[in-house]
Amino acid sequence: MSLILPYAREDAGQPPSLHAPYASTVARSPRQPLVTIPHTLTETTGPAGCWETLMGGSLADLTTQHKGAPQGQRIIVSGRVLDERGRPVPNTVMEIWQANAAGRYIHKKDQWDAPLDPNFTGAGRVVTDDQGRYQYVTVRPGAYPWGNHHNAWRPSHIHLSLLGPAFATRIITQMYFPDDPLIEIDPIANAVPLPFRQRMVSRFDIETTRPNWALGYLFDVVLRGRDATPTEDDHDD
Amino acid sequence: MTTEQVNPAPRLDNQDPDLFGQTPSQTVGPFFHYGLPWKGGADLVGQSDMGARPELFPEDHYVLNLAPPKGPVSGEVITLEGVVYDADGKPVPDAMIEIWQANAAGRYASPDDARPDVPLDDGFIGFGRAATGEDGLYRFKTVLPGAVPGLGNGLQAPHIAVSVFGRGIIKRLTTRIYFEGQDANASDPILALVPAERRETLLARRQDGAWRFDIVLQGAAETVFFDI
Numbered sequence: 422m423s424l425i426l427p428y429a430r431e432d433a434g435q436p437p438s439l440h441a442p443y444a445s446t447v448a449r450s451p452r453q454p455l456v457t458i459p460h461t462l463t464e465t466t467g468p469a470g471c472w473e474t475l476m477g478g479s480l481a482d483l484t485t486q487h488k489g490a491p492q493g494q495r496i497i498v499s500g501r502v503l504d505e506r507g508r509p510v511p512n513t514v515m516e517i518w519q520a521n522a523a524g525r526y527i528h529k530k531d532q533w534d535a536p537l538d539p540n541f542t543g544a545g546r547v548v549t550d551d552q553g554r555y556q557y558v559t560v561r562p563g564a565y566p567w568g569n570h571h572n573a574w575r576p577s578h579i580h581l582s583l584l585g586p587a588f589a590t591r592i593i594t595q596m597y598f599p600d601d602p603l604i605e606i607d608p609i610a611n612a613v614p615l616p617f618r619q620r621m622v623s624r625f626d627i628e629t630t631r632p633n634w635a636l637g638y639l640f641d642v643v644l645r646g647r648d649a650t651p652t653e654d655d656h657d658d
Numbered sequence: 659m660t661t662e663q664v665n666p667a668p669r670l671d672n673q674d675p676d677l678f679g680q681t682p683s684q685t686v687g688p689f690f691h692y693g694l695p696w697k698g699g700a701d702l703v704g705q706s707d708m709g710a711r712p713e714l715f716p717e718d719h720y721v722l723n724l725a726p727p728k729g730p731v732s733g734e735v736i737t738l739e740g741v742v743y744d745a746d747g748k749p750v751p752d753a754m755i756e757i758w759q760a761n762a763a764g765r766y767a768s769p770d771d772a773r774p775d776v777p778l779d780d781g782f783i784g785f786g787r788a789a790t791g792e793d794g795l796y797r798f799k800t801v802l803p804g805a806v807p808g809l810g811n812g813l814q815a816p817h818i819a820v821s822v823f824g825r826g827i828i829k830r831l832t833t834r835i836y837f838e839g840q841d842a843n844a845s846d847p848i849l850a851l852v853p854a855e856r857r858e859t860l861l862a863r864r865q866d867g868a869w870r871f872d873i874v875l876q877g878a879a880e881t882v883f884f885d886i
Contacts, residue, residue, distance in 0.1 A: 430885075432680045436828045443685075445826025448745035449875050453856070455885035458848050462807050463819050463834075464886050466768035467758060468785040475783055476696050477723025486721050500672075505680055518693025527719045528689040542719040544693040580687065582694060584785075587770065588758045588819050589886055591830060595684040599671055612828050613682040619670040620677050621684070640672050643681045 427460035428589040428645045429505060434617030442608035444569050460589060467587040472514045472548055480545040483517070483559040491541035493522025493560035495635040498596070498623070501553040502583065504646030509553025515642065516582040517545040517557060524563030524577075533565055558635065564603055576603035576610065585644040596640050597622045683829040688752045690823075691715060691789055695754060698725035700788035702757075702800040703735055703781075709788040709798075729781015733762020733801040737868040738835070741794040742822065745876035749794020753824035755873070757786045757798060757835075759817075764804030790824075797868075802837070808847045815842035815849070822873060822883075831883045835871050838863045856882050 438450035458464075468475055484491055502510040520526045520543060523535040527542055543562070547555045562577050578595040585591060597604050599622055604610050610618055620643070629637025670677055686694070692715040700709030705727060712720055738757075742750040760766050765776040767783045784803075788796040800818075808814040815836055822831040836843055838861045843849060849857055859881045862871040874881050 434679055434682045436682055436684075438827070438829050438831070440828060443826070443828065445685075446828060447826075448748075449750070449824065449826035450828075451831065451880055451883050452876055453880050453882070455883050456852050457885040458851055459809065460886065461809065461814060461848070462766060462771055463758070463760075463814070463817070466766040466770045468767065468783050469769055471767070471783055474726055475785060476699070476725060480721060487718075505678075507678070516694060518690060520689075526689040527692055527715050529714050531689055542692060542721050544719075544721050546722075580684075580690065580693065582686075587768075588821075588832075591756075591821055592681060592683055593686050593823055593830065594681050596672075599669065609685060609828070612684075616670055616677060617679070617682055619674070620672055620679065620681055622669075622671040624671045624673045643679060645680055 425460055425462065425465055426647050427465065428587060428647055431645070432505070434613060434620060436612035440608065440612035443612055464589045465587050467584055467590065469586050470512050476514070476546070479548055481547045481557045483541070483543060483545045483557065486542055487540040489540045491521065491538050491560050495558065496561050497556060497558055497629055497631060497635045497637045498579070498640055499554070499556040499629050499637060500640040500642065502549045502555065502642045502644065503553055504644050506646045508646070509549070510585060510644055511549055511551045511553055513549050513583065513585055515547050515549070515555055517547070517559070517579060519543045519559065519562040519579045520565060522560045522563050524565030535563070535565065561598070569608060574603050576601045576607050581642065583642055583644065590644045592642070592644060594642070595621060598638070599623060599625055685825060685828050686754060686823040688825040690754060692719055693722075695787050695789040696722040696725060700786050700796070700798045702784065702786045702798065703728060703731050704799055706799070709786070711789045711791070729779065731761065731779045731782045731801050733804070735799065736802050737797060737799055738818070738862065738871060739795060739797040739868050740871040740873060742790050742796065742824070742873045743794065743875065747877065749790070750824055750875070751790055751792045751794055753790040753794070753796070753822060753827070755788050755790065755796045756821040756823070757800070758819040759784045759800065759803040760806045762801050762804050764806045766806070805842055812845070812847055813842065815840050815846040817846070820873075831875070832886055833873070833881055833883050834860055835862050836860050837869065852882050
């Protein structure tokens with residue numbers, strides 16, 4: 422007999438796999454129905470509390486990884502990782518990657534004609550404290566054009582990757598900035614229906630802003646949570 | 659005569675209590691290679707650099723650490739590989755595959771698997787990450803997992819949980835790798851939920867000394883993906 426405490430299923434704010442305005446989804450999304458499965462130990466476990474052993478130490482300041490300071494607006498991004506019942510998710514890893522202030526990725530396949538910055542890679546990693554809090558320092562990424570449709574531009578965004586406590590809680594998302602007019606016309610952000618799309622928009626925060634140093638933004642990440650009570654599955658057929 | 663200046667209502671954003679709920683998924687995009695797949699991420703048992711694509715960015719921009727050394731593991735070491743295909747049968751060169759599995763004894767290295775009677779391997783976590791190459795190929799080195807508890811009193815056949823990310827994949831796709839020839843497959847409670855004619859898309863097969871598991875995102879041989 423195994424007691425399994427399942428996680429909640431995805432809520433109404435998750436995007437569909439096929440969102441034709443984001444053209445690459447058309448050939449890369451399944452057409453067969455997904456097979457719904459119950460949560461077993463496979464889905465309710467995950468690597469946890471072993472980040473240093475698994476991938477290495479924290480990289481919380483993206484502005485000090487090279488000889489000089491990167492170009493652009495220095496920002497502090499701070500927030501919490503919570504489950505959907507509002508409980509903190511402590512000691513969990515969040516991986517971060519982004520374009521530089523001009524909107525250019527260090528990646529060789531990014532051939533947009535905006536300058537690279539030798540002092541900026543754009544990769545980081547933080548681990549939440551016992552109250553689920555995290556903070557990192559970076560520069561605000563620029564917007565950039567892409568080939569999805571005529572005159573397509575991605576809004577400024579920071580890519581975030583979280584594992585959470587279980588295979589079921591894994592999420593990769595993007596954090597956007599407030600008052601960015603490009604969000605409205607971005608097929609990737611718009612794969613998420615309103616109002617849920619706004620869950621991906623950070624908030625400027627004067628308290629997080631450090632005088633004479635950097636602007637502050639708040640962004641909480643909410644992972645799938647566990648149901649209230651364990652279900653004892655004794656269907657033994 | 660002055661009129662009081664009134665700020666417009668704040669726009670809904672991440673901090674609004676009315677909007678509280680799961681953070682939506684977004685694509686990993688095409689440019690994740692300097693940020694996610696670290697050197698050694700696809701080698702769960704050895705010291706190799708497998709998993710990363712360091713040729714896709716300048717060397718001095720590799721800031722992800724080398725994974726620390728792993729310890730000895732029990733069980734059969736295996737190579738697990740396959741190609742990710744799109745709807746047109748073209749390899750996907752910008753996908754990222756993650757695996758999560760139990761050790762050879764069937765124990766997950768997770769606080770949520772607290773069974774004291776099933777041994778852990780000190781040097782084995784069971785989580786791996788690999789970027790696909792230009793040929794769409796991913797490759798892991800790991801151990802053949804043991805059987806793990808299923809529903810009720812039953813066991814699940816040895817399997818590996820898989821996450822698929824990539825450009826054009828807005829939301830993680832999840833599937834499972836089972837191993838051809840395992841007697842336990844016939845009584846596995848999750849395989850039993852899959853239409854019989856599609857079950858073989860979940861079976862890795864022996865090929866050239868490795869276990870081969872292709873992932874077909876769409877089309878006639880489409881891999882079974884799960885709603886978990």
